[in-house]
Amino acid sequence: MSYPLLDTIHSPADLRRIPRGQLKNVADEVRDCVLQNVSRTGGHLSSNLGTVELTVALHYVFNTPDDRLVWDVGHQTYPHKILTGRRDRMPTLRQLGGLSGFPQRAESEYDTFGTAHSSTSISAALGMALASRQKGEGRHAVAIIGDGAMTAGMAFEALNNAGVENCKLLVVLNDNDMSISPPVGALNRYLAQLMSGQFYAAAKNVGKNVLKVAPPLFELARRLEQQAKGMVVPATLFEKFGFNYVGPIDGHDLESLIPTLENIKQLEGPQFLHVVTKKGHGYKLAEADPVAYHGPGKFDPAVGLVHPATQPKQTFTQVFGQWLCDMAEKDKRLVGITPAMREGSGMVEFHRRFPDRYYDVGIAEQHAVTFAAGLACEGLKPVVAIYSTFLQRAYDQLIHDVAIQKLPVVFALDRAGLVGADGATHAGNYDIAYLRTVPNVSVACPADERECRQLLTTAYEQDHPVAVRYPRGAGVGVQPLPGLDPLPFGKGEVRREGARVAILAFGSLLYPALEAAERLGVTVVNMRWVKPLDTELLMQVAASHDALVTVEEGAIMGGAGSAVGEALQAAGIVKPLLQLGLPDTFIEHGDPVKLLAMQGLDAKGIEASVRTRFADLLAPAAPSLKSVA
Numbered sequence: 142m143s144y145p146l147l148d149t150i151h152s153p154a155d156l157r158r159i160p161r162g163q164l165k166n167v168a169d170e171v172r173d174c175v176l177q178n179v180s181r182t183g184g185h186l187s188s189n190l191g192t193v194e195l196t197v198a199l200h201y202v203f204n205t206p207d208d209r210l211v212w213d214v215g216h217q218t219y220p221h222k223i224l225t226g227r228r229d230r231m232p233t234l235r236q237l238g239g240l241s242g243f244p245q246r247a248e249s250e251y252d253t254f255g256t257a258h259s260s261t262s263i264s265a266a267l268g269m270a271l272a273s274r275q276k277g278e279g280r281h282a283v284a285i286i287g288d289g290a291m292t293a294g295m296a297f298e299a300l301n302n303a304g305v306e307n308c309k310l311l312v313v314l315n316d317n318d319m320s321i322s323p324p325v326g327a328l329n330r331y332l333a334q335l336m337s338g339q340f341y342a343a344a345k346n347v348g349k350n351v352l353k354v355a356p357p358l359f360e361l362a363r364r365l366e367q368q369a370k371g372m373v374v375p376a377t378l379f380e381k382f383g384f385n386y387v388g389p390i391d392g393h394d395l396e397s398l399i400p401t402l403e404n405i406k407q408l409e410g411p412q413f414l415h416v417v418t419k420k421g422h423g424y425k426l427a428e429a430d431p432v433a434y435h436g437p438g439k440f441d442p443a444v445g446l447v448h449p450a451t452q453p454k455q456t457f458t459q460v461f462g463q464w465l466c467d468m469a470e471k472d473k474r475l476v477g478i479t480p481a482m483r484e485g486s487g488m489v490e491f492h493r494r495f496p497d498r499y500y501d502v503g504i505a506e507q508h509a510v511t512f513a514a515g516l517a518c519e520g521l522k523p524v525v526a527i528y529s530t531f532l533q534r535a536y537d538q539l540i541h542d543v544a545i546q547k548l549p550v551v552f553a554l555d556r557a558g559l560v561g562a563d564g565a566t567h568a569g570n571y572d573i574a575y576l577r578t579v580p581n582v583s584v585a586c587p588a589d590e591r592e593c594r595q596l597l598t599t600a601y602e603q604d605h606p607v608a609v610r611y612p613r614g615a616g617v618g619v620q621p622l623p624g625l626d627p628l629p630f631g632k633g634e635v636r637r638e639g640a641r642v643a644i645l646a647f648g649s650l651l652y653p654a655l656e657a658a659e660r661l662g663v664t665v666v667n668m669r670w671v672k673p674l675d676t677e678l679l680m681q682v683a684a685s686h687d688a689l690v691t692v693e694e695g696a697i698m699g700g701a702g703s704a705v706g707e708a709l710q711a712a713g714i715v716k717p718l719l720q721l722g723l724p725d726t727f728i729e730h731g732d733p734v735k736l737l738a739m740q741g742l743d744a745k746g747i748e749a750s751v752r753t754r755f756a757d758l759l760a761p762a763a764p765s766l767k768s769v770a
């Protein structure tokens with residue numbers, strides 16, 4: 142793809158040489174470049190389309206990379222990547238060895254802070270601004286945060302800290318009136334008030350008016366401050382926090398954005414700029430349906446997203462969504478909670494059918510968990526649907542508010558294990574390790590869709606907290622049974638009888654383990670539960686085999702294999718144990734099937750590891766067709 146202006150821009154320094162009058166054309170080219178690339182790779186689209194002008198303006202006005210831009214979540218950094226010398230690598234976005242979908246310090250000096258989990262930007266930028274102050278460097282730090290990300294407690298903790306510091310910190314609130322799904326809560330209502338009516342219309346011209354007069358800088362700054370404050374409300378929430386609030390201004394109008402940013406840059410103390418953008422801006426289909434285009438797969442930009450001709454395999458998320466509705470139908474006490482992930486967690490239908498029992502609490506995982514605890518105290522049956530990676534945020538709440546009080550909260554832990562294109566930040570690799578150490582908490586690992594439904598019911602029937610962890614995407618295609626029958630609590634099953642070596646599989650890697658076992662001639666046990674561990678079954682298997690292998694899609698350290706090792710130790714059984722799982726390293730983005738294979742967690746890899754470790758116990762491998770020929 143060739144673009145007349147972008148072809149001349151290899152860094153923000155090049156951008157800053159472009160005459161201001163041509164910046165709109167630059168923005169148009171960036172937007173097209175984003176659309177063309179994402180349509181070929183998949184990725185976060187509507188947020189990126191909405192931040193094109195803001196990105197151009199920030200790099201134009203601030204002296205990046207010396208001035209620091211910190212992008213919250215970072216799912217809107219494709220324009221930033223394009224303008225900071227990575228345009229030629231955009232076709233590799235989110236693929237193995239390619240560009241990350243988020244900012245990464247290792248990827249570019251312009252990526253000043255790695256993000257992906259939301260609401261960290263103000264804290265990080267404040268740290269940078271104060272470091273600059275302490276070192277006498279005088280650089281600016283800018284946090285760019287969305288209205289969705291702004292709802293998290295952490296953002297307010299940072300505002301609370303920043304508001305009393307005199308430093309060169311600018312918070313840009315990118316308000317597109319959307320999270321992934323429509324935003325929720327009182328903050329959203331408040332931002333809508335700030336944008337309403339004449340205030341917004343008048344504020345749109347703040348930058349232009351200031352420019353026309355062109356007074357000296359000090360006066361310019363003073364007037365900007367006065368104008369902005371006068372045009373909006375006397376004291377916004379952000380002013381109460383100690384920030385100088387400017388806005389709201391039109392985040393697609395470079396004529397407003399650039400002079401406003403230039404002037405804010407001159408002001409002392411913490412600054413807060415409220416910009417208004419449209420998610421999906423400039424691509425009609427995304428503007429009309431920003432939810433569908435939040436993170437689409439590949440598509441033809443001329444046609445847009447299309448439904449596949451054949452029904453794809455049911456995902457674990459869909460299995461959960463169906464179970465949730467069915468259980469809610471049966472039990473009026475059930476309430477469903479999501480921290481801003483209605484679509485991703487499969488709760489759209491539940492929301493539609495049970496609006497009074499559906500709670501989207503915003504991006505607020507900690508609150509979600511304690512809120513569930515409160516509901517449980519009053520006899521309701523909360524189901525918290527949460528990605529494994531995001532539950533990390535609420536670990537203390539899980540222990541302090543749920544587990545110690547032994548409250549019956551079900552955690553439907555989606556995206557357990559490797560997630561693929563989102564990479565290390567989103568991988569759900571640690572939940573087994575961090576959950577199984579907490580007293581009163583049980584952890585189930587369904588191997589397929591049918592078990593997922595059954596184990597959710599088992600979890601729901603307990604009088605203590607239970608997490609059911611399942612991976613992103615589809616399973617092997619084992620249809621769930623229609624009823625709501627549980628599986629026995631804490632019990633596994635032998636799936637294949639073999640000799641000398643037994644593979645104990647936890648979760649969906651049961652299937653590659655079975656495939657490997659066919660070639661190895663070994664036993665396979667579907668353990669189903671990490672906690673309680675089925676020690677009775679474990680002891681039987683240990684007694685009848687010479688060696689054990691554990692397989693899990695989770696961190697080896699502290700994982701299910703460790704639980705097996707501990708149980709054997711406790712029983713005084715000394716038995717060779719091979720633990721297969723994810724190593725003590727962060728695994729980057731890429732095709733999840735390939736990533737699993739690279740970790741030796743496909744059938745071939747499992748077979749190879751078992752053969753290598755227990756060669757003396759196994760019959761030699763049958764020669765492959767290739768080596769026979």
Ligand SMILES: Cc1ncc(C[n+]2csc(CCOP(=O)(O)OP(=O)(O)O)c2C)c(N)n1
Nearest residue numbers: 188257258259287288289290319320321481
């Ligand atoms: C801690 C955490 N929870 C949930 C998410 C999932 N998530 C990613 S983007 C997003 C919405 C963010 O909304 P906003 O900040 O307004 O940005 P927009 O998508 O509107 O551009 C959510 C919920 C996340 N990345 N981090």
Ligand SMILES: CC(=O)[C@@H](O)[C@H](O)COP(=O)(O)O
Nearest residue numbers: 214216257436485556563613
């Ligand atoms: C940026 C972010 O956190 C989400 O948009 C995430 O990428 C969604 O992941 P899924 O596609 O697995 O729902």
Ligand SMILES: [Mg+2]
Nearest residue numbers: 287288289319
């Ligand atoms: Mg938003």
